[in-house]
Amino acid sequence: DTEVTQTPKHLVMGMTNKKSLKCEQHMGHRAMYWYKQKAKKPPELMFVYSYEKLSINESVPSRFSPECPNSSLLNLHLHALQPEDSALYLCASSQAGTGSGNQPQHFGDGTRLSIL
Amino acid sequence: GEDVEQSLFLSVREGDSSVINCTYTDSSSTYLYWYKQEPGAGLQLLTYIFSNMDMKQDQRLTVLLNKKDKHLSLRIADTQTGDSAIYFCAESINDYKLSFGAGTTVTVRA
Numbered sequence: 001d002t003e004v005t006q007t008p009k010h011l012v013m014g015m016t017n018k019k020s021l022k023c024e025q026h027m028g029h030r031a032m033y034w035y036k037q038k039a040k041k042p043p044e045l046m047f048v049y050s051y052e053k054l055s056i057n058e059s060v061p062s063r064f065s066p067e068c069p070n071s072s073l074l075n076l077h078l079h080a081l082q083p084e085d086s087a088l089y090l091c092a093s094s095q096a097g098t099g100s101g102n103q104p105q106h107f108g109d110g111t112r113l114s115i116l
Numbered sequence: 117g118e119d120v121e122q123s124l125f126l127s128v129r130e131g132d133s134s135v136i137n138c139t140y141t142d143s144s145s146t147y148l149y150w151y152k153q154e155p156g157a158g159l160q161l162l163t164y165i166f167s168n169m170d171m172k173q174d175q176r177l178t179v180l181l182n183k184k185d186k187h188l189s190l191r192i193a194d195t196q197t198g199d200s201a202i203y204f205c206a207e208s209i210n211d212y213k214l215s216f217g218a219g220t221t222v223t224v225r226a
Contacts, residue, residue: 004158031212042204042216043159056212090158097211102147105214107159 003027004108006091012114015081021111023074023091030096032074033105034066037088049074050096081115088112122205122217128224134192136220138205141186145207148181149214150190153202162190162203200224 004025013019023032031050035043048056049068063085065077074091088110095103119141128134140148146167151159165172165179165188172179178191192199205217 006158033212040202040219040221042206042219045213048212050212088158092159094212102145102208102211102214104147104149104161104164106161107151109156109158112156 004091004093004106006089006108006111008111009109010112010114012116013078013081014116015083017081018077018079020078021076021089021091021113023076023108024072025091025093025106026072027093027106028071029093029106030071031094031103032068033092033094034064034074034076035090035092035107037090037110039088043090047076078113081113083115086113086115120205120207120215120217122203122220124218124220126220126222128195128222130195130197130224130226132195134190134195134199134222134224136190136192136203136205136222138188138190138217139186140188140205140207140215142207142209142215143183143186145209147208148179148188149204149206149208150177150179151204151206151216153204153219155201159204195222195224197224197226 034046037043047066052068067075090110092105092107094105122138149164150162176193180189202219206214
C-alpha cells in the first residue's frame with residue numbers, strides 16, 4: 001500500500017471545466033512533487049514544493065496551477081486543459097533536500113486524467 | 117548532462133533470475149534508484165544505492181553499481197509472475213530532480 005494518497009483515481013473532464021487533483025502524505029516529508037506520465041513513458045517532473053514553497057516549475061503551462069496548503073497536502077488545479085494533457089498525474093514526496101544529495105521519492109498511485 | 121539508458125524489454129521464465137541493466141552519465145549522482153510500476157499503479161520505490169557503495173542486497177533484490185563504467189544493474193532472484201512490471205532506473209541530478217530511464221518491461225512466462 002502506498003503512503004502517498006491521491007484522489008480521485010480517475011477524472012474525465014471537458015476542456016472548459018475546472019477541477020482539482022489532491023495528494024496527501026503523512027510521512028513527515030517536507031518536499032512534494034507533481035509529475036505527468038504518458039503511457040509507457042517515464043514520469044516528467046512538473047512542480048516541486050519544499051517547505052510549502054514552490055521551488056521548481058518545469059515551465060508548465062499556466063492551465064496547471066499547484067498549491068501546497070500545508071506540509072501534508074498538495075493540490076493541482078486544472079483549468080482549460082487540452083486533449084494532450086490526458087495522462088497519469090503522479091504525486092510524490094520525500095525528505096527535503098539538504099544540499100548534499102537527493103532523497104528517495106515515494107509515489108502515489110496517480111490520477112488518470114482524460115480530457116474530452 | 118543527464119541521460120539514463122536501459123533496454124526496453126526482458127522476458128524471463130518463472131523461477132529464473134532476472135537482470136535489468138542501466139547506464140547513466142552523471143558521475144556526480146549521489147543516489148541511484150530502481151522503481152517498479154505495475155499496470156494502473158504508480159511508481160513503487162524498490163531499492164536504491166548510494167554512490168559510494170558497490171552492492172546492496174535486499175531479500176530477492178541485488179543491486180550492483182560499477183561507478184567506473186557508470187553501470188547499474190538490478191537482479192531479481194526466483195522471478196515470480198508478480199514481478200511482471202515496468203522497471204525504471206533513475207539517477208539523482210540534484211536535491212529534487214531525477215533523471216529516469218525509458219523503463220524496462222519485464223514479462224514473466226510460466
